[in-house]
Amino acid sequence: MDEILLYVAIGFVAQMIDGAIGMAYGVTATSVLLSTGVPPATASACVHAAETFTTGASGLAHWKLGNVDRKLLWRLAVPGAIGGAIGAYALSEFDGDTLKPYIAVYLLALGIVIIWKALVRRPLESPQPRSVAPLGFFGGLLDAIGGGGWGPIVTSSLLGQGTTPRYAIGSVNLAEFFVTLTISTTFFLTIGLGLWPIITGLVIGGVIAAPFAALAAKHVPAKALMLVVGCVVIVLSLNTIVKAFT
Numbered sequence: 001m002d003e004i005l006l007y008v009a010i011g012f013v014a015q016m017i018d019g020a021i022g023m024a025y026g027v028t029a030t031s032v033l034l035s036t037g038v039p040p041a042t043a044s045a046c047v048h049a050a051e052t053f054t055t056g057a058s059g060l061a062h063w064k065l066g067n068v069d070r071k072l073l074w075r076l077a078v079p080g081a082i083g084g085a086i087g088a089y090a091l092s093e094f095d096g097d098t099l100k101p102y103i104a105v106y107l108l109a110l111g112i113v114i115i116w117k118a119l120v121r122r123p124l125e126s127p128q129p130r131s132v133a134p135l136g137f138f139g140g141l142l143d144a145i146g147g148g149g150w151g152p153i154v155t156s157s158l159l160g161q162g163t164t165p166r167y168a169i170g171s172v173n174l175a176e177f178f179v180t181l182t183i184s185t186t187f188f189l190t191i192g193l194g195l196w197p198i199i200t201g202l203v204i205g206g207v208i209a210a211p212f213a214a215l216a217a218k219h220v221p222a223k224a225l226m227l228v229v230g231c232v233v234i235v236l237s238l239n240t241i242v243k244a245f246t
Helices: 002-021 025-035 040-064 070-093 096-119 132-146 150-160 165-190 196-219 222-244
Strands: none
Touching: 002 025, 002 040, 002 196, 025 040, 025 096, 025 132, 025 150, 025 196, 025 222, 040 070, 040 096, 040 132, 040 165, 040 196, 070 132, 070 150, 070 165, 096 132, 096 150, 096 222, 132 150, 132 165, 150 165
16 A cells, blocks of 8 residues: 555656646656666556556547647657557567666656756747657657657657647647557557556546646746756656666
């Protein structure tokens, strides 16, 4: 029960962050799980299994609100799912302790990206995003290997190109459901999903946090939240890197 409560807390914090700024659920949850000693493949598998529920609900809400560009959705979802399956299979074949410091470096870079996104102003809008398929593929690949990063990589890139924010966020959210479903299925077929206390805790924490995250999105400045998230991810990643080499 103590373990489940810990994962409920992790899921709650991760969903509060993701619901408030539209990204960083996987980055936050995976960073914390790695810092507590959970192997990379297990951390990624559990986070993506839990995310299947949260991204499905979020994507459906965006669809109903008209925030999804159908063409952009499938240009992201199909290559993203392919990249996610390859990344999950690759992660399941390598030793977790060997990969952990490299994944921590990747998460450290994502923490820096989140801070950069909070500080840099968006360019003027441009109707047609570029290189969408490669972006989706590498977003899914790195998301599976690192346990997170789809939002910071894909959403940030689309917004950086000037894609209309509501369509970028809505389409990326719904596409993420298909990516996380594919990643979870791949992990289930390779390493299994045996650590249900982690998955259950993350799901419960995320469900509890959802309404509070909506309030946070309304009342707390997104810039301040993103700066805090970026700093937390960087600190956790540095801690994992130091432990790996000492």
